[in-house]
Amino acid sequence: MKTDPKGVLVGSHYLSGNHACAEGALSAGCRFLSVYPIMPALEVSERFLARAKEVGATFIQMEDEISTLAAVLGASWTGKKSMTVTSGPGLSLMMENLGLGVMLETPCVIVDIQSVGPGLGLPNRPSQGDMMQARWGSHGDYEIIALAPSSPQEMFDFTIKAFNLSEHYRVPVAVMSDEYVAHLKEKVVIPPANKIEIEPRRYYEGPKDSYLPFKRDEDLVPRMVDIGEGYKFHVTGLTHDDRGYPIMNEECQEYNVHPLVWKIRNYVDNIIEVQEVHVEDAEVIIISYGATSRAALKAMEQARNSGIKVGSLKLDTVWPFPEKRVAELAKKVKAFAVPEMNFGQIVLEVERCSYGNANVFFVHHGEKGVENTDNILSAVKQAAQQNSVKDGIIECE
Amino acid sequence: MNLWRKPLDLQDIKVARGEIHIIKDLCKGCGFCVEYCPKDVLEISEEFNTKGYHPPYIKNPDECVECHLCEMLCPEFAIYVTLKEDNNVVKSASEEGGQ
């Protein structure tokens, strides 16, 4: 399905990541935004609001981030594509309703502009400290999808992709950006509406009285209807059966919750996207995502110039994690270098998925500036010299 | 002492008659309907329902005036009243209006 041209600001623009995100949302057909003011994410809502009237979108500023995501879930059930934007502390507050969104299988997009934590942290500096929280933050077993854009253009593209994935798999999708990308201004090309593919909502089409809100299709995703259409359905955040009625026993827990996981895990090959550069002959591969991959690519070029065979694996999709690809590469290379703007989150996944076949070097990135490649280069050099596989993650200075 | 004035058109007035339906298996025996029936139509029975509660039974079926109070005061949706089509029973005002 092609998108509605009303929201698409066709042309080549000079936009910040946040503004590109708002444009991406409008292009994807997002017509409901609910926010609570937080730096450095608020430009998204400002841009969205400035354009809301002309595209017929609705906006509400709620009293906190808890209610923000609750409102997004409610709005999504009325048939409007819905989104919220936040930063670290806000994401923490949203975890409760993220779980509800997973349980009610409600399509929605959460854009997280990561800033430095913990606690109040450094609200105006970039970080990648929420990556594990996005995956595991809410209690219980679930899978979500998280994308990591590295430029304003990707903020635009990934926001659209996030809406498409959330509609297809009926799961909240997180766009894990950071302060650096959010405030970075670059050229963003917005294609015409007939070039933007969007995923339509998976509506139930059948007799009204036989609608079951959680009866799953073959790919384990149930069909939705809108509020106010006369279906009179019930959905609950408790463990429920196909009718959406709570059933309090272990069999139903298995019946209800296992598909929440499998509807993602069975289709990881369709979901996961990575960008690979020079991996064919690489001895060392830099695995990066988000803003860090800008420095990673630069470091790769510099290392290649000095004769080290380095490749780059950029994770566009961070969750679900591209396990298979990392495991394949681990057999071929000496080492992975994983630069992150945190104390080691995705590196844990890389280490797990290399199954002892390659060394894993963790690079604490960002202290000298996001674009600075010194730390990555020294890690790559160290990795290239190492000839035996060591246990665990190797920390680099 | 009866303080109620006798209406002049008493002969023309027909008092509605209701038929009470009890869904015994839904009853949890709270006794609200029995207590608040203005005509004392209902009483708790000795019998048990499938959940082990004592549902009410209709003691004076002819007394029901279809006020629906038992229906409204049942927290279990276990009792309801329908209008009796046969509307022959008319009583005098003194019998009818007495509290």
Place this chain on the structure above:
Amino acid sequence: METLKTKKMKEVHPMEDVLRMNRIPHIWCPGCGIGLAVTAFAAALEKAKIDLNKVAIVSGIGCTGRVAGYIKLDSFHTTHGRAIAFATGIKVANPDLKVVVFSGDGDLISIGGNHFIHAARRNIDMLVVCVNNFIYAMTGGQVAPTTPLAAYATTCPFGSVEPPINIPYLADSSGAVYVARWTTLHIRRLTNSFIEALDKKGFSVVEVISPCPQYYSRINRLGDGLDMMKFYHDNTEIRHGEDTKNLDIGFQGKIIMGKFIDRERPSYTERFD
């Protein structure tokens, strides 16, 4: 007397149009008043002149949180305290819908207190039914923000030391356009209040004082549901238009009921357009 077996299958409750009869019997204890609040609400839905296809009901967590599951509307059982926030999203995204939030005092006033205040301030067009049983019943009788001073609960074995909140006063000062309070005994007035509030544009609050025989009454030795209903009969007073400041409820004290606020204010969606 007819026997159960012959009668059972034929019985069709007249409220089955608005109730999910296949879910009933419900989970509430014998003598609990939540069923009465639902009866009154179901009766109001039948009597109010609204398109039931366009009504959504949202509940939070707790005993009253289960209400959404028993009412045959588009119904949502959401996270603890977030029912109003969820309903706000529904109403703002589709202003054609009528939204009802049906939840308990702990859910709406304690964990969801902030959402309650701000939805009232924004005047989101919704009906909030707050069933007040003075205690957290589903978790086993803990002290609630509405527990009267000196009343017992499992988490205040020497009597509550926290002054309770006055829900109509909170709603009034936050900007609600319709505020009423009834007990479950005053079922017809409660039904009429629901009908009025469903017609009303704006944030309407109806507080329903309800017996909790299993926890509040048992811990405080107040008898069963029927005893509480008799207490409501003897200790309530109807004062329409009473200043909401005077509506505190003391332990076994007089309960003042009535319609306190009925005013006009433009709702959020009206202002947004």
